[in-house]
Amino acid sequence: MVWGAYYGMDRDRWVEILRCPICRKTGKAQLSAADEDWLITRVESAPGGFKVIQLKNGFDFFCASCGILVEP
DSSP: OOGGGGTTOOOOEEEEEEEOTTTOOEEEEEEEEOSSOTTOEEEEEOOTTEEEEEETTEEEEEETTTOOEEOO
């Protein structure tokens, strides 16, 4: 089977730098693509001082102090 060649492969991983535009807090979020569907992104870890809010089709990062949306 063709799909068997991909079974058990590690998912792609990357780091996004977060920065609050209000208080200028920064941090690194570690993300990865799901093994079963590379279009689905997972948050492996979020830096202290930031919140991750799960949405229907993804997620958003917020500054925990300011409550403002933070974009990677």
